[in-house]
Amino acid sequence: MLADSPEQDAEEYAIHDYEGFDGYGLGEYEGIETAHEIACFIDENPDLGGELLNNFGGDLDDAKKAIEDNYCGCYKSLVDYAEELTEGSAQIPESLAYYIDYERMGRDMELGGDVYTIETGCEEIHIFWNH
Numbered sequence: 534m535l536a537d538s539p540e541q542d543a544e545e546y547a548i549h550d551y552e553g554f555d556g557y558g559l560g561e562y563e564g565i566e567t568a569h570e571i572a573c574f575i576d577e578n579p580d581l582g583g584e585l586l587n588n589f590g591g592d593l594d595d596a597k598k599a600i601e602d603n604y605c606g607c608y609k610s611l612v613d614y615a616e617e618l619t620e621g622s623a624q625i626p627e628s629l630a631y632y633i634d635y636e637r638m639g640r641d642m643e644l645g646g647d648v649y650t651i652e653t654g655c656e657e658i659h660i661f662w663n664h
């Protein structure tokens with residue numbers, strides 16, 4: 534790129550437009566290889582990749598690890614996740630089902646640091662274990 538520059542003896546380049554990076558603010562002097570890796574990650578994780586990178590301060594390795602190891606899925610709310618997690622791991626007697634407060638369970642999981650969420654739309658919450 535620099536060799537084909539109309540400027541004689543061009544030594545630097547800068548990225549001034551990063552449209553399509555899903556809300557992630559690509560650095561002005563980001564390396565071409567790094568920009569490519571980030572673009573591929575965002576392409577592989579549409580609607581989530583850019584926000585996940587923002588969550589980890591641009592650390593691509595941490596964002597990849599979160600997707601691979603800690604991703605629980607996309608839910609309408611933490612309530613739905615808490616309900617699925619509880620009912621999938623234990624047989625709840627019908628007589629007790631009315632007393633379970635999934636809203637509080639979800640809130641406590643997040644406030645207690647067990648999970649973190651990334652909201653990407655209306656009723657679209659991506660949930661990750663916080664390990």
